[in-house]
Amino acid sequence: MHFGQKINQLKTLLFIAIVISLASSCSNSSTKATYRSFISPLVGLNVKSGNDFDVKILFGKENKVDSVVYLIDTVKAISKTDTTAIKLTTTDLKLGNHLLTAKIYNAGESEDLTSNINILAAKEPDLYTYKVISKLPHDTSAYVEGLEYHNGFFYEGTGEKGSSDLRKVNVQNGKVLQRARLDTALFGEGITIIGNKILQLTWMDKKAFVYDKDTFKQLAELTYNREGWGLAFDGQKILTSDGSNTIYFLDKDNYQQIGSIDVYDDKGEIRSLNELEYIDGKIYANVYQTNTIVIINPENGAVEGKIDLTGLFPVADYFKTDDARGNNVLNGIAYDQAGKRLFVAGKKWPYIFQIQISRVK
Template sequence: MLNPFHSLTLSNYHQVMHRFLCVLLLTFTTYPSLAQEGLAQEGLAQEELAQERLAQERLTQERQSHESTNPPLKQLSYKVLDRQPHDRSLFTQGFLVDGPWIYESSGRYGQSKLARYKEADSSSFYAMKLPSRVFAEGMTLFDDHFYVLTWQSRKGYVYDRNWILKRTFHYEGEGWGLTHSDSHLIMSDGSNQLRFLNPKSLIVEQTLTVTGDDQNWDNLNELEFHDGLIWANRWQHNHIIAIDAKTGKVKGILDLTDLHQTRPGKRRERVLNGIAWSDARQGFWVTGKLWPTRYLIQIQ
C-alpha cells in the first residue's frame, strides 16, 4: 500500500497536517458528542428548576410579608346587655353619652333638632328645634361645648352646655360624623377619609385615609372615639368598623345585621347610625335612624 504522504515534501507535509487538524477541531466544535448534548440539556433543566424554585420562594415571602402587614380583618362579636326605648322621630346623626344623659343631633330639613334624655330609661326627653334651613349632622361634646355639623351647607355650629349658640365655623365638602380625641375633633365627610380639626381654630391639621383588607372604606358616617380606636358607622351598611386612630388601619368589623333586621318597616333611611361609649355602663350604646330601640352592647 502506498503511503499518501510519501511524495510530500516536509513543507507540504506541515501544511497538510495543519489543515487536517483545523478540520478535526472544527468538526468537534460544530458537532459535539451526544453525551455533551445530554449534559448541556440536563444543566439547562436544572437551571430552569432552580429559577422556578427561587420565584416560588419569592412569592411565598411576598405573601407572608403582605399578611404580616395586612392581617385579615378581625370579625368582632357582641353581647346585648340592655335595651331601651328610642324616640322614633329622631333621624340620628350624632349620638353621645355624657354623665347621666344621652345627646343626639337629628337631621332633615325642617325637622333638625338637638335632643337630650336620660341614659337609664330615656325619660326627661327634651329637644331644641334648629332653623328649617339646617340639615343637622354629626355632633360631639368637647371642652363643655357642643360642635354640630351640617350636611351640605359647609357650616358648623358651636353651642355651650345650655345650647346657646357661641360661634359658627366653615369647612370644605359635606359634614357627616363627628367625634373627638384628647386633642382634636375628628370628622367624616362620607368618603374614606377622616379629618382632624384643631378645636380652637377649627382648621384641619391632619387627614387620615382609612385602609385595610384591600377594600374602599367609604361612606364613613357617625363616629365614636374610645381607647385609641375610632368606631365608625358606614351609611347603608349593617356593620361598624374599628379604626386605628394613628394609622387609619381597620382593626375589626362588627356585624349588627341581627339588630337591624328587628326594625319594622322597609324604609331605606332606617339605617344603623349611632354608637356611643358609656363609662357608667362600660359598653357601647348603638341605634339607628328612626329606630324605636337603642341597645347597650359589649363588644368581644
C-alpha cells in the same frame, strides 16, 4: 364637489401633515433615548403595608443613562446610575395612594415616568359579633346622625330638613330633656362634646354650630367647606367624616384641619364612613347603609376590626316602605367610659341598644 367630499379631503390633508410633522420630529430626536413607562409597578397596584414591591422601567433604544432618581410622592427614595430593577419598601408610608416617579437624567436632559400604588392594611381585620345587654326607649321621630353619652345622659344630633335638632335625652326612658332646633332649611348631622361645648355639623349646608353644653345656647356659627357626616373627639383633636374613606383631624380650638388618615382594610378602601366614636384609643365608625361598624387605628387608618350587627333590629319588619327601610339604617355609636358600656342606635329606631362585643375570628 359635495360639501362632505370637501370635508373628507381636508381631513386627509390634515392627517398627511401630522404624519410629516411626526416623522420630522422623530428624525430630529433619533439620537435621544425615549423612556416609555413602568413595567412594575402597574398603575394602581395594591401593596400591603410593610411589604416591599418591585420597580422596573421600560425605556427606548438607548439604555445608557447618567442616573435615575426614584421618588415616592415628593420624597427621594433611591438614586441609581442604571435602570436595573430595584425593590422599595412601604414600611414608612401611610395607607392609601402614593405617586411613584422615576426621574431619568441623560446628557443634561431629564424625563419623568410615573406610576402609583395603593398601600393596604397589613392584615385582615378581626371579626366581632355582639350580645344585647339592654334595650332603651328611643324617640322614633329622631333621625339619628350623632350620638354621645356624657355624665349619665345621651346627647343626640338629628337630621332631615324641618326636623333637625340637638337634644339631651334621659337614658332610661328616652324623654327629651333639652333641645335646640336648627333652621328648617338645614339638615343636621354629627355632634361631639368638647369640654363645655358641643359641635354640630350640617350635611350639605356648609355650616357648623357651637353650643354651650349646659344651656344649649348657640355660641358660634362656622363655615364648614365639605359634607358633614360624623364627629368624635379623642381628647386632643376633633375627628370628622364626610362619607368618603377619609377621616379628617381638626384643631379643637379653631376647628381648622390639622391632618387626616385614609381608611383601608387588607382588601381596599372603606368608604361611607359615617357616625364616629373614640373608644379606648380606637376609632369606631358606622359604614353607612350597612350593618357593620369598623374599628380603626387612628395612627394609620388600618381597619383592625369589624363588628357585624346583622339581626340587631328588624328594619325590614318595622319600616314598611322601601324608602323608609333604605333610610332608617344603623347609625349612632356612644360609649360610657366609666361604666365601659357600648351603645348603638339607628335612624328612627324605637330603641337604643346596649351591646357587648366579642371576637369570633
